[in-house]
Amino acid sequence: QATNDDPASWKAAVPGVKHVIAVASGKGGVGKSTVSANLAVALSKLGYRVGLLDLDIYGPSMALMFGTKERPGANDNDEFLPIEAHGIKLLSLGLMIEEDSPVAVRGPLATRYVQQFLRNVEWGGLDFLILDLPPGTGDIQLTIVQTVELAGAVIVTTPQEVALIDARKAIGLFKKVETPILGVVENMSYFLCPSDGKKYFIFGEGGGRKEADKLGVPLLGQIPLDVDTRTCGDEGHPVALEDPAANPVSAAFREVAEA
Numbered sequence: 001q002a003t004n005d006d007p008a009s010w011k012a013a014v015p016g017v018k019h020v021i022a023v024a025s026g027k028g029g030v031g032k033s034t035v036s037a038n039l040a041v042a043l044s045k046l047g048y049r050v051g052l053l054d055l056d057i058y059g060p061s062m063a064l065m066f067g068t069k070e071r072p073g074a075n076d077n078d079e080f081l082p083i084e085a086h087g088i089k090l091l092s093l094g095l096m097i098e099e100d101s102p103v104a105v106r107g108p109l110a111t112r113y114v115q116q117f118l119r120n121v122e123w124g125g126l127d128f129l130i131l132d133l134p135p136g137t138g139d140i141q142l143t144i145v146q147t148v149e150l151a152g153a154v155i156v157t158t159p160q161e162v163a164l165i166d167a168r169k170a171i172g173l174f175k176k177v178e179t180p181i182l183g184v185v186e187n188m189s190y191f192l193c194p195s196d197g198k199k200y201f202i203f204g205e206g207g208g209r210k211e212a213d214k215l216g217v218p219l220l221g222q223i224p225l226d227v228d229t230r231t232c233g234d235e236g237h238p239v240a241l242e243d244p245a246a247n248p249v250s251a252a253f254r255e256v257a258e259a
C-alpha cells in the first residue's frame, strides 16, 4: 500500500488566497500582533487585497486593534464571512472565543476553529493572507506549518537576548518544514526621545540585525518604541493608516510591506 510520509505533501493552499504569510514570534509581548496588523494595512495601502487571520488565542487583540466587536457571519455554504475593517478582511479567534474563558476550554475550541478558519472561509479573492500566529511553537503553529502552503514566515523579535533565544526556536520550526523565512522585523528597536531627538536602545542595540545576518535573511525593518503605535493599536486605528510621509513608524511599516 502506498503511503506518503513527506509532510510537505500534506500542505494545501487556502482557497481564494494567492500568498499566505505567517507572522510568528518566540515569545509573547514583542509586538507580533502589532506588526501583523500594520503589515496588513501597509500592504493594503500598496493596493493589494489583504486578509488577516488572528490565531493568537493567548492574546487575541486584533479586534481591539481594528476597533471592532462584530462577529463574523456565514454564507449559504456555511463558510465564515470575514468582517471588514480599514480595508482589511478580518477573522479573529478573539471574536469567537470569550476572552475570559479558561485556556483549558479555549484550547480545544481554538484548534477546531483554526481548522475551519483555514478551509472554510469565503475570503473572496486575496493577494495576501496574513496569519497572526500565537507565540512559541505549540499545537496551532504545528497545525499551520504542516497543513498550509505558506509563502513564508516573518519573524518578529525585540533586540533583547531573551526574545532572540525564543525567536530562534520559532525559526527552527519553519526550517524543519522548509517554509522560507522572509525576514526578521525588529520591534521596539529604540525609543526616539522627542525632547532631545536621540535614539535610546532600551532593549539593546543590533540584536535583530545580528540574528538576520546569522540566518542569511533580510532584516525587513526596525520599528521604534513609540507612543502613537501603542495608542493607535488600543484605539482601533493601526498606525500604518497614517501618511508615511508624515509618520516615521507608518513609513517603517510601509518599507516592510514593500520588502
Ligand code: ADP
Residues within 6 Å of the ligand: 025, 027, 028, 029, 030, 031, 032, 033, 034, 035, 059, 061, 187, 188, 223, 224, 225, 226, 227, 229, 230, 231, 233, 234
Ligand atoms: P504580541 O502580539 O507579540 O503579544 P502585541 O502586538 O500585542 O504583542 O504588543 C504588546 C503591547 O505592546 C501592546 O500593548 C502594543 O500596543 C505594544 N506595542 C507593540 N509594539 C509597539 C511599539 N513599536 N511601540 C509601542 N508600543 C508597542
